[in-house]
Amino acid sequence: MKIALVQTNPVIGAFERNLRQVQAWLEKAHLAGCDLAVFPELTLCGYPPQDLLERSTFLEAHDRALQELLGFCGEMACVVGVPVLRHGPGKPLYNSALLIDGGRVVFRARKQLLPTYDVFDESRYFEPGEPALAFPFRGQRLGLSVCEDIWSEPLRYPLNPVTELVAAGRPDVLINISASPYYHGKLEERARVFRDLCRSQGLPLLYVNQVGGQDSLLFDGHSLAMDREGRVCRVAAGFAEDMLVIDTDHWQEGAPVPPPTDTIDQVFAGLVMGTRDYLHKIGFKQAVLGLSGGIDSAVTAVIGCAALGADNVLCVAMPSPYTSQASVDDARNLAGNLGCGFELLPIHRTMEAYRETLAPLFAGLADDVTEQNIQARIRGNLLMALSNKFGHLLLSTGNKSELAVGYCTLYGDMSGGLAVLADVPKVMVYELARWINRDREVIPEHILTRPPTAELKPDQCDQDDLPPYEILDPILEAYLEENLSVDGIVARGFDRAVVCDVIRRIKRNEYKRKQAPLGLKVTSKAFGYGRRYPIVQGFVEE
Template sequence: MRRIRLALAQLNMTVGDLEGNAKKIKAAIVRARAQHADVVLFPELAVSGYPPEDLLLKPDFIDANRRALDDIRKETDDIVAIVGFPSADDYDIYNAAAVLQNGRLVGEYRKHYLPNYSVFDENRYFGEGQESPVFDFGGDIVGVSICEDIWYPSGPPQWQALAGGAELLVNLSASPYYRGKPHERARMLATRAADNVAVVAYCNLVGGQDELVFDGGSMVFAPDGHMLARAPLGEETLLVVDVSLDEVFRKRLHDPRRRKDVELAKHFGRIVPRLEGEPLRGVSAREETEPREALVAPYPDDLEEVYRMLVLGIRDYVHKNGFEKVVVGLSGGIDSALTATLAVDALGPDNVVGVRMPSRFSSEGSLRDAEELAVNLGIRLLTISIEPPFEGYLEALKEVFAGREFDVTEENIQARIRGNYLMALSNKFGWLVLSTGNKSESAVGYATLYGDMAGGFAPLKDVYKTLVYALATWRNTLPDGPVIPHNTIVKPPSAELRPGQQDTDSLPPYEVLDAILRLYIEEDYSPTDIVAQGFDPTTVERVIRMVDRSEYKRRQAAPGVKITPRAFGKDRRLPITNRYRSRA
């Protein structure tokens, strides 16, 4: 029986930490070998971390990656390790996978399809691979591909299976998360396995990198498309699974349609060289006669999935950038409450500091809500009034503002004093400021530059207001809850920068606003198309005008975790200076 044991090393790498990444890879090889794995897989660009961006333009960085790979190669006695790294020749650099066995480089696979959409810029850095080699380990044929290559039905994995006879298709990936993507990925991989009548093993990166968060969820599928194993979302894991290549052979014998596909692949001249490795030991060569039961981790529900990814993004941004503690301005509102709760879940209560900054317009209810939240979370709470400096501003500007009514100017002064307070605490104590704005506010510019937008990281940057409420409500259902005060969730949202202020004074209800924003920002619907969905034309025109006019603010905002298919930042790139306006 031809049965081999795979280990998928779902690891959290750090961009540029070549020594640390190599150490993790070598440790995973040791663990895989201890579990008698024949082949261990690693994520895309595991050596460099993903995405390395303009580090790839530094020749010394490319050289250092090769040295790190050579160090890893020496640890591959009695095992095959397939490791993602940036490779170079005399002509270009490539997003590559090194196939290592018994201390030698058996060969490389170079990524063919270089994504250049959404958050990806791979055409900026890499040359395209031209060959789709298969690796022959004593008759066990393995095809290797990288991330985007497997998303195409007629991509390199298909050529490897048809023209190269690969029975096991492995894919190294660094696939960023957005809401619902794990399910999309699973459907696609199941289809690739069934269409190619092959075992498909997919090893994904996990962890946060700037605005991106990688969810992991590495998977293995049988040749009929059913799932054999799945790693947990958001956790480092060594997923071990036994796969049968005899099953692949039997299924192919019973599917005569493949013969036509094989002839077509050969006719079109796909370049599929065969590189020779040494035979795998195989599970059957050991005493084990039955396949070991593999982990199939359950998927969390929708809100838990999003919440876990936000927590992971915060934790990695803070720790990978050398911070220990964060500080959050607590207004008593829903955004700051959810931000602080996420931070505590990511970093622990001892590493989160809350700050109340009351003014003459702060309600007693909001002050109580902020205090109750701090008590529930077990975090330190500071209270620093903004009244003295606000009075100073009003006095200093009295003559210049003479005859002018109180307006957004005075509101923004309050927000900027609070931003100054938080940045002063950051400077003095080394705490990272978490700004608390959400995607709805950022979209329409309902935020103050250098005020509530001040901060080093914005956890809710890609979270619409309606989702903020849903996540807060979900979090309160956990065994340690409710932690977010009920009053914070049910009271009308307000910036409390003038008497009786509510968000609906300036914005449509969030249920309406968020629906319009999704259509305009994520789907690029025109105003006419949005109105056709049943929205009031005047409201649609007003919302779109606010979105278009606020691009300059968003460019100056802190980075934050991407959880939607189209986030602000590098995912959505519009010119600031721009006279085009969408109209109904």
Template sequence: MGCRIQIAQLNLRVGDVAGNAGRVIAAAHQARAAGADLVVFPELALTGYPPEDLLLRPELIARVASALARVCAEVRGITLVLGYPRATAAGLFNMAGVIRDGALVAEYAKQELPNYSVFDEKRYFQPGRAAVVFEHRGLRLGLSVCEDIWQDGPTAAAAAAGAQVLINLNASPFHAGKRAEREGLVARRALDHGLTILYANLVGGQDELVFDGASFVVDRDGRVQARAAQFQEQALLVDLDDDGRPSGGTATGVTSGADTQDEAAIYQALVLGVTDYVRKNGFSGAVLGLSGGVDSALTLAIAVDALGADQVEAVLMPSRYTADMSNEDALEQARRLGVRTHTIPIAPAFDSFLAMLEPAFAGRAPDVTEENIQARCRGVILMALSNKQGRILLTTGNKSEMAVGYATLYGDMAGGFAPIKDCPKTLVYRLARYRNGLDPSIPERVLTRAPSAELRPDQTDQDSLPPYEILDPILRLYIEEDQGVDAICAQGFDEAVVRKVTRLVDRNEYKRRQAPPGVRISQRAFGRDRRYPITSGF
């Protein structure tokens, strides 16, 4: 007999239970119209993911119960596999439920609760203990949820219970290389246990996380038979024969289901992260400072691709140290992208602050204090425009700067969202080159001149930092791989440089705690991933 299954790869909003239920119902109706007899939704679809401490509020759980009843009442003629939290006498569980003809006919509780990296599920959920297999059109379908597929036990248990096909509901966040990693792991599970596996993933931005979708179907020989695209909603249809083998799939809503790698995937993740953070939080658009440097140039391109040129404003704030070419390049990029600009020199504000502080600074030579005042003058201007217009202020700092504290509190760190916060400087250049390959919006001089904060005469970043080609690999080893000084030096780096860099990372945790959230694209970003004490004798 076989069946036709649709994976509904949706972009849902955390906490909007009624809205998410409406999206589920609409997607179920669409799937039925497309000829599907079963539709699969992502993990915790009714609440969005991750709901975090909203799960501790009884009102949320009550809303989920009401939404579940609504779905049961409004959908007929198609079976649903849906993710949601359920409270029982034994505790709160991360569920995958099977809804058919208005009734909840089976429920599976997630067994493996991740409690590492960005995940904190043991704070909220109790683990399930048993496999669940249900009948559908002559096939035996097993259920699992996200982390269950990364550990062998739940898959083995489903196979032992007689499953021919395993449906895996996911809210799996993106990092570079994640798609290939997932597909390789699921292929091994399919081969090991002789199962067809349907991997249904969430898509969309949620605070610092981006869920990339990239849902897929693997046959029992470990071959990917159908893929959904990354970073956008999609309905992926797949036909299974009466033995549960897929006969290929079709995706609607995009032109290609091909894989996306490296800079292209990272750039799309950044765009989606900005789009959803701005839209889901109700901002009318974005404003940012445009300096003529590569960081703000990339951030502007991302903002325009995310929101549209008419929803973005760029502000030039030259000082006495700003080179003419910085203003020229900033204006040229804004012209190419069609973005409105304001030019607001900071000299009057800077001079006023110096005059005000002159008695207190008497007898003290100029130093980084005066540099920071300039950055804070710019922060005040940008926040004023953000407040007046209701547009979010996007900060432009990168991961290399945030790692070593090369940023000014209440200055260039001021803002609501940091699109390239998890991008090392060397990656920023690669992403800018990638973006220019699509459309040459960033002037070439921005990509070839020496980077500078332009806060004192003839300043370059390398006056106080190692070259980024050396700095970034050291930071990766120390931050993302937890390697110590000796291990890093063993890879050929100068010990004095390594010690300087690691000291800077350690002493600037207090700054990072006060930084805005930003898109996570690595396996270890600052924020949810890496939680170090500010006060520490380690």
């Protein structure tokens, strides 16, 4: 039997679009001689639909699309992910996989493990399903499951759906439909979990994953076929729609292929896809950003041009009296290398207008961070004016390290519709820049070698106010992603006073992050709805 593994890029709730997409792939699978096409979790509505699942009109529109799909399938069988209404006590829906053959549903599997951690909140909407059984289909016994059901961990869940499925009647192959978000480190984690599963059960696995950007989440695809020894036989493209055709009589033959690995180019591809999908799915074609001559805005500009095309990106340098000529030159040279639009808007006179207006109230008071923030807010206002006038989405350029400790200005450099690097630590920003320059100098070398600076006062450097990023970033990772205590972080060799100061800054700036633009998630714990901490709190860690 030939099976097509099809990773699609849906738009949440765009049922007509998503249906036509599925139908087009079904036709391609049919032309390839496939008997069965397998699509990702919640195929027609997209994942995660969140509280749209609470709207009856949403579910009715979904069912109309499903009925149209049933009428379209004909002799071509498919597996699709759907929300299914249920009755009785508990939640009103099952997260299900349907096997459709001959225009009717011949088998269904319901998701048993409903993740409720990080960005997941499935128990808010779904009721756990009953144990699944293997299903005979065209000479094969299929063990069908949905996403988390093959990620069972004893410390997180009291049951293992795959073990129960195999015990009830051994299948020939496991098939899992998924919407598994990406983060740096997820690819190798996924390969390890799947390898252990195949080896422990002695069964091959066909895995289909959603692809595309959905708000802050990035779905990487990388659908794959793995043999009973846990070797990858075939793997689909990352961060792009794709179809793998697997022949169950021959798919375990030949040399295994290397599984996808967590390299910096995967992060870049994810950020490009996420930027492109976010803008295009909400109706924007062009972007604007401030180009300071620093590393963050440089990398953001490269990603924006890769995502949208250089002709659709406008970079704006806005020098103040504290901006060096080198910064302006670096910004202009970068824009020239990229071939994108470039404009120069000096803010000297605007700063003077602010000073004059505020002089009666500020009389006798020394300059401080207020005057620095005014510069950032002038730039934010100018960029938003360009965004409004020309219909460009403003890309903010701050990184995760700055956002964590509040080294950013509300309504200034935090202004924007999408924060491309909001989950990228500063050290990784430099890794991205070096990868971008791997073949030729796209980002001027001076940007990579100069000390990071906001240039909001004379001779300013980031490390006047912050620990070196080589120290700050590991502390942030330990605290934010690993949930280590102060003692646990200090045990890794960091100064206690520095650790306590960093944690104090993280907590003090929670209010800023709640007002920050949406950012693209590339680490295991990003700021946003996957990290839920109160702004007002009195808990002190020392």
